[in-house]
Amino acid sequence: MTHPLFHPDAEEISLPAVLTALGDxxxxxxxxxxxxxxERAMTCGEFLQLGSKTALSYHVAKLREAGVINVRPDGTKRLLTLRRIDLETRFPGFLASIIISAGTVRLPENPIMADAAEAPGETEWT
Structure with a gap:
């Protein structure tokens, strides 16, 4: 049996928690x-370039618990989405600044990701 995942309500998202989550x-x-x-559907194999499944589960949990992303179970998979509206409402312009600065973070090369920009959706996590 899957237990519901904790997500803070939009008004409970705190700047210190978000900054801590994004400090990695x-x-x-x-x-x-x-x-x-x-926020397109992707396989977890694309995320595995960032670390092991265990490490990624930890990082995803930190982002979820801080209110940065939403994680929705879908069978044995997890769908990840940025909580854009909630973060923009709480901290106007903050997420856009983070996204711009995160764009300077060196990401592993992945030819599949180049095709991903074509169709919006949610990100698949297993």
Whole structure:
């Protein structure tokens, strides 16, 4: 049985928690990938270039618990989306600044990601 994942309500998202979550290069890379690919469905294999499944689960949990991303179970997979509206409402312009700065984070080369910009959606996580 899957337990519901904790996500803070929009009004509970705190700037210190968000800044702490974004204070890691791997988590910034995850945000950059989500932003660059229009929150498109991707396989976790693309994220595995950033670390092991265990490490990525930890980083995704930190982003989720801070209110930066939404994680929705879909069978054995997890769909990741940036909480753009919630973050923009709480901290106007903040996410856009983070996305711009995260764009300077060196991401691993992945030819699949070049095709990802074509179709928006959610990001698949297994």
């Amino acid at each position: 290069e791997t988590r910034l890379s995850i945000i950059a990938i989500l932003a660059r690919n229009g």
